[in-house]
Amino acid sequence: xxxxxxxxxxxxxxxxxxxxxxxxxxxxxxxxxxxxxxxxxxxxxxxxxxxxxxxxxxxxxxxxxxxxxxxxxxxxxxxxxxxxxxxxxxxxxxxxxxxxxxxxxxxxxxxxxxxxxxxxxxxxxxxxxxxxxxxxxxxxxxxxxxxxxxxxxxxxxxxxxxxxxxxxxxxxxxxxxxxxxxxxxxxxxxxxxxxxxxxxxxxxxxxxxxxxxxxxxxxxxxxxxxxxxxxxxxxxxxxxxxxxxxxxxxxxxxxxxxxxxxxxxxxxxxxxxxxxxxxxxxxxxxxxxxxxxxxxxxxxxxxxxxxxxxxxxxxxxxxxxxxxxxxxxxxxxxxxxxxxxxxxxxxxxxxxxxxxxxxxxxxxxxxxxxxxxxxxxxxxxxxxxxxxxxxxxxxxxxxxxxxxxxxxxxxxxxxxxxxxxxxxxxxxxxxxxxxxxxxxxxxxxxxxxxxxxxxxxxxxxxxxxxxxxxxxxxxxxxxxxxxxxxxxxxxxxxxxxxxxxxxxxxxxxxxxxxxxxxxxxxxxxxxxxxxxxxxxxxxxxxxxx
Amino acid sequence: xxxxxxxxxxxxxxxxxxxxxxxxxxxxxxxxxxxxxxxxxxxxxxxxxxxxxxxxxxxxxxxxxxxxxxxxxxxxxxxxxxxxxxxxxxxxxxxxxxxxxxxxxxxxxxxxxxxxxxxxxxxxxxxxxxxxxxxxxxxxxxxxxxxxxxxxxxxxxxxxxxxxxxxxxxxxxxxxxxxxxxxxxxxxxxxxxxxxxxxxxxxxxxxxxxxxxxxxxxxxxxxxxxxxxxxxxxxxxxxxxxxxxxxxxxxxxxxxxxxxxxxxxxxxxxxxxxxxxxxxxxxxxxxxxxxxxxxxxxxxxxxxxxxxxxxxxxxxxxxxxxxxxxxxxxxxxxxxxxxxxxxxxxxxxxxxxxxxxxxxxxxxxxxxxxxxxxxxxxxxxxxxxxxxxxxxxxxxxxxxxxxxxxxxxxxxxxxxxxxxxxxxxxxxxxxxxxxxxxxxxxxxxxxxxxxxxx
Numbered sequence: 001x002x003x004x005x006x007x008x009x010x011x012x013x014x015x016x017x018x019x020x021x022x023x024x025x026x027x028x029x030x031x032x033x034x035x036x037x038x039x040x041x042x043x044x045x046x047x048x049x050x051x052x053x054x055x056x057x058x059x060x061x062x063x064x065x066x067x068x069x070x071x072x073x074x075x076x077x078x079x080x081x082x083x084x085x086x087x088x089x090x091x092x093x094x095x096x097x098x099x100x101x102x103x104x105x106x107x108x109x110x111x112x113x114x115x116x117x118x119x120x121x122x123x124x125x126x127x128x129x130x131x132x133x134x135x136x137x138x139x140x141x142x143x144x145x146x147x148x149x150x151x152x153x154x155x156x157x158x159x160x161x162x163x164x165x166x167x168x169x170x171x172x173x174x175x176x177x178x179x180x181x182x183x184x185x186x187x188x189x190x191x192x193x194x195x196x197x198x199x200x201x202x203x204x205x206x207x208x209x210x211x212x213x214x215x216x217x218x219x220x221x222x223x224x225x226x227x228x229x230x231x232x233x234x235x236x237x238x239x240x241x242x243x244x245x246x247x248x249x250x251x252x253x254x255x256x257x258x259x260x261x262x263x264x265x266x267x268x269x270x271x272x273x274x275x276x277x278x279x280x281x282x283x284x285x286x287x288x289x290x291x292x293x294x295x296x297x298x299x300x301x302x303x304x305x306x307x308x309x310x311x312x313x314x315x316x317x318x319x320x321x322x323x324x325x326x327x328x329x330x331x332x333x334x335x336x337x338x339x340x341x342x343x344x345x346x347x348x349x350x351x352x353x354x355x356x357x358x359x360x361x362x363x364x365x366x367x368x369x370x371x372x373x374x375x376x377x378x379x380x381x382x383x384x385x386x387x388x389x390x391x392x393x394x395x396x397x398x399x400x401x402x403x404x405x406x407x408x409x410x411x412x413x414x415x416x417x418x419x420x421x422x423x424x425x426x427x428x429x430x431x432x433x434x435x436x437x438x439x440x441x442x443x444x445x446x447x448x449x450x451x452x453x454x455x456x457x458x459x460x461x462x463x464x465x466x467x468x469x470x471x472x473x474x475x476x477x478x479x480x481x482x483x484x485x486x487x488x489x490x491x492x493x494x495x496x497x498x499x500x501x502x503x504x505x506x507x508x509x510x511x512x513x514x515x516x517x518x519x520x521x522x523x524x525x526x527x528x529x530x531x532x533x534x535x536x537x538x539x540x541x542x543x544x545x
Numbered sequence: 546x547x548x549x550x551x552x553x554x555x556x557x558x559x560x561x562x563x564x565x566x567x568x569x570x571x572x573x574x575x576x577x578x579x580x581x582x583x584x585x586x587x588x589x590x591x592x593x594x595x596x597x598x599x600x601x602x603x604x605x606x607x608x609x610x611x612x613x614x615x616x617x618x619x620x621x622x623x624x625x626x627x628x629x630x631x632x633x634x635x636x637x638x639x640x641x642x643x644x645x646x647x648x649x650x651x652x653x654x655x656x657x658x659x660x661x662x663x664x665x666x667x668x669x670x671x672x673x674x675x676x677x678x679x680x681x682x683x684x685x686x687x688x689x690x691x692x693x694x695x696x697x698x699x700x701x702x703x704x705x706x707x708x709x710x711x712x713x714x715x716x717x718x719x720x721x722x723x724x725x726x727x728x729x730x731x732x733x734x735x736x737x738x739x740x741x742x743x744x745x746x747x748x749x750x751x752x753x754x755x756x757x758x759x760x761x762x763x764x765x766x767x768x769x770x771x772x773x774x775x776x777x778x779x780x781x782x783x784x785x786x787x788x789x790x791x792x793x794x795x796x797x798x799x800x801x802x803x804x805x806x807x808x809x810x811x812x813x814x815x816x817x818x819x820x821x822x823x824x825x826x827x828x829x830x831x832x833x834x835x836x837x838x839x840x841x842x843x844x845x846x847x848x849x850x851x852x853x854x855x856x857x858x859x860x861x862x863x864x865x866x867x868x869x870x871x872x873x874x875x876x877x878x879x880x881x882x883x884x885x886x887x888x889x890x891x892x893x894x895x896x897x898x899x900x901x902x903x904x905x906x907x908x909x910x911x912x913x914x915x916x917x918x919x920x921x922x923x924x925x926x927x928x929x930x931x932x933x934x935x936x937x938x939x940x941x942x943x944x945x946x947x948x949x950x951x952x953x954x955x956x957x958x959x960x961x962x963x964x965x966x967x968x969x970x971x972x973x974x975x976x977x978x979x980x981x982x983x984x985x986x987x988x989x990x991x992x993x994x995x996x997x998x999x
Binding site for chain 2: 067139184
């Protein structure tokens with residue numbers, strides 16, 4: 001096995017791994033500071049923060065010969081016998097000088113900078129910089145200009161790592177950003193008339209190691225040290241990007257992508273990134289209401305659930321639309337509830353919102369046409385409950401509507417939870433199909449023509465308020481935690497179904513997941529603790545059989 | 546008698562001849578005959594060996610062995626292989642390429658055709674400095690003539706070898722003269738030097754193997770083909786037998802003499818002539834009878850030689866022995882004793898701060914910081930501490946300590962380094978006299994706006 005020596009520590013790497021010195025040092029627990037290098041972008045070796053001493057060790061004699069000058073860790077491949085020194089006096093001085101150079105023209109306006117608290121320039125300065133300023137003191141300035149609809153640029157804070165420029169060239173493939181001028185006068189800019197306007201634009205803010213690029217959506221909303229971070233999954237499309245929900249006091253402030261090489265690499269799209277505002281929309285349904293002809297009554301949850309069960313019981317055959325926004329645990333419980341009420345209940349897939357086509361980017365990122373995170377998971381749950389014959393498939397929303405139209409069923413339970421407050425997912429014409437139901441339960445985030453016709457209108461919860469597992473378009477199951485509590489009055493679906501099943505105590509998704517894993521070969525991999533990057537259900541199936 | 550006494554100009558033989566730039570004149574002087582002979586008689590590998598054994602070192606500044614560079618190209622590469630000729634002559638004080646291109650462009654073209662034949666390149670690009678419109682005209686005319694004479698294009702002289710030459714005009718940036726910066730610029734990108742490896746010989750223009758050579762190197766190749774290895778090796782300074790890493794400095798060299806001399810100009814001399822001989826024999830001495838204070842040995846980025854060091858031979862190793870960066874482009878700039886070294890260094894720093902491409906942090910900020918300090922010193926607010934800071938910048942910025950990608954920062958560092966070490970007294974006196982109350986200050990002071998701009 002190839003061995004690399006990092007500060008005297010031996011690190012073994014795989015023979016086919018292509019790593020640079022930064023990556024290898026990280027394995028030895030040694031952090032080599034760097035700005036311009038990013039694993040998802042090309043190497044430019046221009047910030048010179050990662051300068052280290054490197055050399056090779058002769059395998060036979062054990063003699064070490066070092067390169068007589070400093071080399072950039074990002075550009076130097078780590079091979080068998082590579083020797084890396086990161087803690088020598090020369091390296092320490094070199095880092096201090098780069099930090100000093102970067103601060104010569106930097107405004108050092110940390111108190112009013114959004115990045116303060118998560119800024120690499122700050123962090124590295126504390127760790128590697130020198131306490132004394134030797135360069136002349138510049139007048140404070142914070143020039144700002146918009147580079148696009150989502151991103152604003154604080155020109156003087158930039159350290160010219162060009163990560164953002166490379167991102168737009170290599171990953172989004174739109175190449176809006178460029179470097180203008182030369183030397184110490186150079187700036188990041190866009191060409192007049194071609195602003196930074198693409199579906200991945202928000203990523204440049206994550207890439208920016210300093211406070212130069214600001215996200216207009218997040219700018220001046222919250223100091224970053226107040227934010228709590230919960231690992232989550234984006235519910236915007238079938239890609240199911242691994243994300244971190246950053247929130248404080250039950251308010252989401254921003255979403256950031258979480259590295260997951262199986263799903264989204266390091267990126268997420270703007271649609272997902274800014275797709276949390278519906279959680280705090282004032283028009284959300286926050287109470288249970290019961291309709292008596294044209295009169296709506298607000299009902300307490302505890303009494304509502306009993307009445308609702310009774311209503312459905314008395315209404316005739318039940319049809320349930322299981323929304324692809326639900327987690328598999330919630331879906332499983334919903335199906336179990338439905339079958340308890342009516343053993344002959346008709347279970348179908350809920351409405352799956354979608355656009356015309358997938359959108360792929362040169363960097364290997366894809367925004368899916370299907371705008372729901374869990375269609376495949378719901379399908380698998382539904383096939384567990386519907387004893388399917390060889391050729392039959394899970395009934396879709398269209399078939400569900402057909403059942404209603406032909407009055408093959410007399411009551412319906414429609415789960416929704418689609419994050420579109422402005423445009424309703426269900427139009428008047430579709431909703432009219434439900435006019436003759438004996439009992440209609442609608443569980444949704446926002447009012448719609450359908451909810452107007454409901455007998456029982458229940459609030460639903462948003463993605464950051466759920467706890468459970470979603471299966472993305474690549475059959476990868478990702479389990480995530482609840483980030484924030486839903487608004488007062490809203491019970492998350494899991495809690496509702498848990499109560500309807502008559503379970504004791506708090507909703508426990510782990511126990512449901514365990515049950516699902518035990519009862520389905522397809523879900524067998526979900527047993528036990530889930531890795532934070534999820535598991536590939538197909539892969540597990542292949543290896544399991 | 547010195548070797549330079551009997552030396553006859555070769556590279557500049559067309560200078561002063563009526564219509565010396567025409568193909569007719571060049572042929573009458575024996576030009577293109579060696580090429581035609583070589584295309585028939587020699588294989589490309591033999592031409593590489595010819596240049597390699599001549600000991601020709603690149604004339605662009607770094608002095609790398611030209612033949613050796615050609616052998617770095619991958620063997621049996623399916624092509625295309627490119628030859629890039631660097632005519633982006635922007636080093637302050639340097640104008641030898643311009644003289645060659647304007648006075649004798651066919652000599653350059655013959656060298657390019659021979660070099661392309663040796664490296665099996667079927668396309669050659671000449672990257673011409675923006676500020677050289679006359680060179681453009683001369684070269685373009687020569688290229689047209691060569692096409693007409695069947696010396697360029699498909700199947701040259703029935704040899705089966707084809708070559709097209711494209712003239713590309715830069716957009717006036719110093720960094721485009723750096724070989725990988727030139728390649729980026731040629732590809733239509735911002736001229737940010739590339740990280741190496743891969744070197745251009747493996748991956749250069751359009752990601753194909755590429756050789757980058759200077760115009761004067763090309764002219765030398767033409768002369769080697771015409772006059773032979775023996776002739777070439779009889780000129781210049783032989784390799785030091787005690788130093789296995791010294792390949793010697795052979796052949797004629799164009800020295801650009803400028804500054805405070807009576808007769809500035811481009812003079813051809815054997816490599817290894819001393820600055821003193823150059824000034825006295827060719828330049829007619831320092832102007833107005835003044836004394837030499839310092840001499841730039843080879844373009845501003847090579848540093849400074851003092852009066853005492855004028856007997857250093859100007860070959861590829863000489864200037865290094867007195868603390869300069871090297872021979873560079875052999876652009877000798879004479880500075881007389883009325884010049885303030887503070888002004889000299891300020892001018893040098895201003896140039897490099899303006900021309901730093903801005904990619905690597907130490908160079909981008911270091912060149913700018915040094916300019917700001919010199920602005921302040923000249924404004925009468927200098928401090929002795931600034932000299933230490935300048936010396937530190939000079940010592941730590943550049944490819945040699947490893948802190949930058951390309952050599953521009955080394956070029957910026959050497960004038961700083963040499964000025965501060967060789968003329969420290971003058972700096973100290975200047976600071977003490979202009980800032981009698983604050984020269985001992987060490988706390989940071991407010992920055993001054995930069996008033997001198999490009």
